[in-house]
Amino acid sequence: MKTVRFKIKRQQSLDTAPYWEEFEVPYRPGMNVITALYDIAKNPKTADGKATSAVAWDANCLEEVCGACTMIVNGKVRQSCSALVDALQQPICLEPMTKFPVVRDLRVNRKRMFDALKRVKAWIPIDGTYDLGEGPKLSPQDQHIGYALSKCMTCGCCLEVCPQYHDRSPFVGAAALSQVRLFNLHPTGKMQEEERLETIMGEGGIEDCGNAQNCVRVCPKDIPLTTSIADLNRKTTAYALKKFFRS
Amino acid sequence: MKKWVQEHHFLIRKIHSLLGVVPMGVFLMEHLITNSFGKFGPEVYNEKIEWIQGLPYLLAMEIGIIFLPILFHALFGVVFLWAWKDNSLQYSYSRNWRYTFQRVTGVIALFFIGYHVWKFRIETALTGIPVNFDLVAGAFQNPLVFYFYFLGMVSIVYHFTNGVWSFLVHWGITVGPRAQQISTYVCAALGLGLLYIGLDALWAFV
Structure with missing residues (x-):
């Protein structure tokens, strides 16, 4: 019987030491890393036959639009649902992302990403004490840019590869910065443009980008992250000058 | 101090970036050209050095245009290293390597400039040894000093030059990937040109 070999980095909880276990699962044509993890969960035995606990992982949409199953597959961060076994070298090495606290095994807590979205006010306030009516129209050109930016699924690939993003640094990272560009592009969101720019002009904001530009190389949704950052560099610079000369 | 740095984060970063180009980058180019007078022999070189040493307000210019900007750029450059967690071996994209080299060369430059300023400005001023062609040529007799100058250069x-590339991104001048690619070529050409001028002048003193 043809089998597939996996090497998985496991960890019981955040404060216990990680360890490696190898697994062997039956091969099926077209299988991906997630289907193999399901097979391991059905029969949690290591490759040398020892009983072990099932490997924990996160997954949701299984079509690379939710970002939940992001992990490091053979040394490169990506979504495991779209990681086809046929295209991977064996043993397939699975590790949790390193920039977020491990919950268990391959499951990490990406709360920091959602905190970053809150910090940069990545939403459009539309509530009023009366009906505000329709907002201004969005030009087709801006729709085009906005669509590309709206594909972000908060998966964390851009942060995993960012040399400026880690537990010592307060950097919000490329994903949240790009959302500032998205919401400032929207004609209604534009009304809070300066407020949003302010959120990224302090410590951990846009100035903490080191221009290594790894983010744009690994983004599974091909979001022009470095263009977003450079665009925000222009906007924050112009805003800072305006603020200085008008103060 | 820490609180002040946190509150003025944006301003400090922008000043750090600006100082690297003006005045530091402009001074670097001026300095490399002045060095090149060494190619015309000791007499021409010494004459130019004397001209510079005879400039009015020299000390004020040295402090205001050279010393303080370098001190600010170096001090905060070292502080910013705190946020550097390298992964160029794992994700070996060319831009990632350039990011890494920017930091490594910055640290080398700090040690080099420290040595260079001590040796040819402060020590000579304290002891009264004249700064001229022979002093540089004499220092280069020691191969270690010469290689250190090569590395420093x-x-x-x-x-x-990589800093100019980053400056253009950092100030929102080159925004899109095509503009950034073209600026890569322009900065690389500038770098190769300056490297030729700088190294050619080094050899004039050997």
Whole structure:
């Protein structure tokens, strides 16, 4: 019987030491890393036959639009649902992302990403004490840019590869910065443009980008992250000058 | 101090970036050209040095245009290293390597400039030894000093020209990937040109 070999980095909880276990699962044509993890969960035995606990992982949409199953597959961060076994070298090495606290095994807590979205006010306030009516129209050109930016699924690939993003640094990272560009592009969101720019002009904001530009190389949704950052560099610079000369 | 740095984060970063180009980058280019007078022999070189040493307000210019900007750029450059967690071996994209080299060359440049300023500005001022062609040529008799200058020259030219590339992104001048690609070529050409001028002048003193 043809089998597939996996090497998985496991960890019981955040404060216990990680360890490696190898697994062997039956091969099926077209299988991906997630289907193999399901097979391991059905029969949690290591490759040398020892009983072990099932490997924990996160997954949701299984079509690379939710970002939940992001992990490091053979040394490169990506979504495991779209990681086809046929295209991977064996043993397939699975590790949790390193920039977020491990919950268990391959499951990490990406709360920091959602905190970053809150910090940069990545939403459009539309509530009023009366009906505000329709907002201004969005030009087709801006729709085009906005669509590309709206594909972000908060998966964390851009942060995993960012040399400026880690537990010592307060950097919000490329994903949240790009959302500032998205919401400032929207004609209604534009009304809070300066407020949003302010959120990224302090410590951990846009100035903490080191221009290594790894983010744009690994983004599974091909979001022009470095263009977003450079665009925000222009906007924050112009805003800072305006603020200085008008103060 | 820490609180002040946190509150003025944006301003400090922008000043740090600006100082790297003006005045530091402009001074670097001026300095490399002045060095090149060494190619015309000791007499021409010494004459130019004397001209510079005879400039009015020299000390004020040295402090205001050279010393303080370098001190600010170096001090905060070292502080910013705190946020550097390298992964160029794992994700070996060319831009990632350039990010890494920017930091490595910055640290080398700091040690080099420290040595260079001590040896040819402060020590000579304290002891009264004249700064001229022979002093430089004499220092280069020691191969270690010469190789250190070679390394320092390569590091500083890289740090400046890659820094110009980053400056253009950082100030929102080159925004899209095509503009950034073209600026890569322009900065690389500037770097190679300055490297030629810098190294050619080094050899004039051997």
